[in-house]
Amino acid sequence: MSAPSHPQPWARALRQARIEHGWDPHRLASELQRADHKPSATTESLARRIRDWERGKHHIQERYRLLLAQVLDLDAADLAPEPDEPTPQNHRARQTSAHIIALNEIHGSTDLLPLAVRSAHTALADAHTQATSDMASAAAEALQVAGWIAFDADEHLLARRLTSASVLTARVGSDRAAELFALSQLAMHDAHEHRPENARTVSEYALSWNLTPHMEALFLLRLARAHGQSNSPDRAVRTLNRSRSLLQEGPTTGDPPWADWLTDAELHWHEAMIHADNERWFTATDLFEAAYRSRPPSPYRRSALSYAAHHAHALAQVGSWASVHEVLSTAVLPELGGIRSGRTRALLARAQTLAWQDNAPTAIQDALQMATAGL
Numbered sequence: 001m002s003a004p005s006h007p008q009p010w011a012r013a014l015r016q017a018r019i020e021h022g023w024d025p026h027r028l029a030s031e032l033q034r035a036d037h038k039p040s041a042t043t044e045s046l047a048r049r050i051r052d053w054e055r056g057k058h059h060i061q062e063r064y065r066l067l068l069a070q071v072l073d074l075d076a077a078d079l080a081p082e083p084d085e086p087t088p089q090n091h092r093a094r095q096t097s098a099h100i101i102a103l104n105e106i107h108g109s110t111d112l113l114p115l116a117v118r119s120a121h122t123a124l125a126d127a128h129t130q131a132t133s134d135m136a137s138a139a140a141e142a143l144q145v146a147g148w149i150a151f152d153a154d155e156h157l158l159a160r161r162l163t164s165a166s167v168l169t170a171r172v173g174s175d176r177a178a179e180l181f182a183l184s185q186l187a188m189h190d191a192h193e194h195r196p197e198n199a200r201t202v203s204e205y206a207l208s209w210n211l212t213p214h215m216e217a218l219f220l221l222r223l224a225r226a227h228g229q230s231n232s233p234d235r236a237v238r239t240l241n242r243s244r245s246l247l248q249e250g251p252t253t254g255d256p257p258w259a260d261w262l263t264d265a266e267l268h269w270h271e272a273m274i275h276a277d278n279e280r281w282f283t284a285t286d287l288f289e290a291a292y293r294s295r296p297p298s299p300y301r302r303s304a305l306s307y308a309a310h311h312a313h314a315l316a317q318v319g320s321w322a323s324v325h326e327v328l329s330t331a332v333l334p335e336l337g338g339i340r341s342g343r344t345r346a347l348l349a350r351a352q353t354l355a356w357q358d359n360a361p362t363a364i365q366d367a368l369q370m371a372t373a374g375l
Contacts, residue, residue: 008082010060010078010079010080011053011056013074013078014050014053014079015054017068017072017074018054018072025051026043028047029046029047029049032046032067032071035067035070035071035111036067062099065079065099070111070112070115073114075096075118075122076115077096077122080092089123089126089130090132090134090135090137090138091138093123093135093138093139093142094141096123096142097119097141097142097145100115100119101145104148104152104302105301105302105303106302106339107339107340108305108340108341108344109148109151109153109302109340109341110340110341110342111340113153116149117150117158119142119146120139120143120146120162122142123135123141123142123143124142124143124165126139127169127172133173133175134173135173136169136175137170137173137178139173140166140170140172140173140175140178140179140182141166143162143163143169143182144162144178144185146162147160147165147166147182147185148185151163151185151188151192152342152343153341153342154346155342156193159189163185163186163189166185167179167182167183170182177256180209180256181258183205183206184206184222186198187202187203187206187219187226190226191226191229191273194277196226196227196229196230199222199229200227200230202222203220203223207219207220212252212254212255213247213249213252214246214247214251214255214259214262215255215259216243216246217246217247217262218243218259218262220239220240220242220243221240221243221262221266221267221270224237224240224270224274225270225273227239227274228273228277231278233274233275233277233280236274237274240267240270240274243267247262247267264294265290265291266291268288268291269287271287272287272288272290272291272314275287276317279317281317281318282318284314284317285314285315285318288310288311288314289311291307292307292311292331295307301338302339304331305331305332305335305344308331309332309344309347310347311331312348313348313350316351316355316360319358319360321355321358321364324355324360324364325364325367328364328367328368328371332348332371333374336374336375337374341375342375344375345372348375349372351368352365
């Protein structure tokens with residue numbers, strides 16, 4: 001296939017962005033490989049592919065559009081081919097959000113944060129311009145996704161601002177499901193920052209709605225964490241068990257599509273966190289291990305790494321250094337270079353401090369240093 005005499009806008013946008021960075025195709029290929037962590041193409045073959053893209057010979061695959069957007073500070077939609085009929089802005093925003101979520105589960109959040117924030121701001125600007133409920137709903141989703149990415153990147157002030165904006169934007173679009181998701185994320189964030197009063201207020205507000213059993217289970221889970229941080233661990237476990245019972249009823253047609261992350265592994269993890277919040281570390285270690293072992297089969301690795309890191313941190317709390325080393329060797333260190341999560345890095349850094357304070361074996365301290373440096 002010969003190159004078109006006048007490359008399409010997406011091809012011109014790619015070339016212009018590369019030139020503005022002062023890079024040749026080979027340098028851009030190197031930057032893409034660094035962003036990809038585990039690239040499948042050589043630098044030379046990727047440089048040839050970049051030249052073909054800039055001539056408009058081939059469309060850019062979705063995976064590379066997101067990586068190019070991240071490296072070149074572009075909107076991924078600017079690198080997409082123009083369809084026969086223009087894609088509505090709300091559809092483009094939702095497609096971008098879906099791609100960011102998928103990349104987050106594969107690579108973690110740290111490197112995705114600038115792209116997620118740019119996409120959220122673009123969607124919000126479009127919502128202000130178009131003033132339609134569909135665009136407001138898509139913008140609310142983009143803000144919620146960016147809030148989650150910021151949370152996992154350990155950028156908590158930014159995460160709270162984005163998620164709060166998602167709640168308000170969902171209300172403008174009359175999107176109840178999006179508002180519930182953002183409220184759930186706010187309650188999660190409150191629990192992470194040990195603000196049980198805030199988490200309880202948000203959870204009880206949501207529970208006052210007419211929720212499906214699945215959604216009620218979600219906010220009972222958030223409420224359980226709030227109870228656990230309010231010197232009521234037994235009440236917290238009872239609340240969590242109410243959530244578990246509701247989930248056994250299975251999904252309903254009224255559940256939003258994002259509700260399927262509530263798995264047995266997540267229930268084990270939340271119960272472990274209730275005990276961890278109350279320094280019941282021996283019980284927490286068993287539950288964190290159960291969360292890791294019961295995770296559903298998936299090509300996504302960020303969640304598995306998070307479960308393993310929490311298990312390692314809990315084991316460090318009880319001084320079980322041989323077990324810490326085993327978890328690091330089998331479930332954490334093999335992922336280095338592929339996933340970058342600020343939240344997971346911060347958790348392992350706390351385990352590293354415990355190892356230093358307890359004068360743990362040098363091999364353990366070295367492994368924890370390697371893990372934190374690689375995340």
